[in-house]
Amino acid sequence: MRYYRGRRGGTWVARLYQDGRYRKSAVGTADDMSDADGVAILSFAQAQAAARKWFAKLACDAAGIEPAAPGPSRVRDAISDYLVDYKRRGGKALGATEATVNAHILPTLGDVELDRVTARRIREWHSGLADAPARLRTKDGASQPKTRALDSGDIEGMRRRRATANRVLTVLKAALNHAFRERGAGS
Numbered sequence: 714m715r716y717y718r719g720r721r722g723g724t725w726v727a728r729l730y731q732d733g734r735y736r737k738s739a740v741g742t743a744d745d746m747s748d749a750d751g752v753a754i755l756s757f758a759q760a761q762a763a764a765r766k767w768f769a770k771l772a773c774d775a776a777g778i779e780p781a782a783p784g785p786s787r788v789r790d791a792i793s794d795y796l797v798d799y800k801r802r803g804g805k806a807l808g809a810t811e812a813t814v815n816a817h818i819l820p821t822l823g824d825v826e827l828d829r830v831t832a833r834r835i836r837e838w839h840s841g842l843a844d845a846p847a848r849l850r851t852k853d854g855a856s857q858p859k860t861r862a863l864d865s866g867d868i869e870g871m872r873r874r875r876a877t878a879n880r881v882l883t884v885l886k887a888a889l890n891h892a893f894r895e896r897g898a899g900s
Contacts, residue, residue: 714757714764722746725755727764729771738767788830788885789823791892798891810884817842817881818888827892835885843878 715726723743728735740763741755749756755763773779792814800807821838822830847870 714761716743718745725757725760725763727760727767729768731771731775736771738764740764740767786826787823788825788827788888789819791827792818792823792885792888794895795888795891798895813881813884814888816848818885822885827889830889835882839878839882842881843875845874847874847877 715728717724717726722745725740725743726737727740728737730736740760742753743760744754744756747754749759751759796807796811796814799810804810821841825834
């Protein structure tokens with residue numbers, strides 16, 4: 714990333730050394746004279762992101778492939794992509810992971826846009842999951858209507874609910890991290 718100063722302000726220029734020469738592209742106007750808006754006037758971080766997109770486009774063009782589609786837009790999509798990858802890698806607990814996702818993550822967070830997932834929202838969801846009564850086992854295909862009664866003095870039951878909430882949180886984090894690594898979701 715280079716900064717070129719002109720008479721009326723600066724310009725961010727990305728450059729890439731390829732095939733024995735530098736390729737250059739102006740990625741945007743620098744935020745010297747006015748505040749960055751992320752479209753026409755870019756901060757340094759925004760210019761770096763634009764340069765990365767240009768580098769990725771050049772790499773795709775050189776390889777003769779189409780650029781990757783935008784990342785998943787909802788938590789549901791991120792989890793679906795993660796489960797496909799988990800199965801591809803030969804994950805041994807696919808059934809248990811799918812059951813966890815369907816019981817605890819998708820009903821509450823499935824339709825949330827990835828851009829709206831914040832640390833605070835995850836903490837509140839995690840806390841609510843730990844404070845919720847334990848679910849009762851049901852037969853395959855049956856609905857899940859009942860939960861165990863909450864006993865506030867049951868320390869062991871509280872410990873088990875927190876342990877379950879932590880295991881579920883681990884699955885959610887893995888799915889969100891996978892979405893971020895693979896497609897740059899949320900960035």
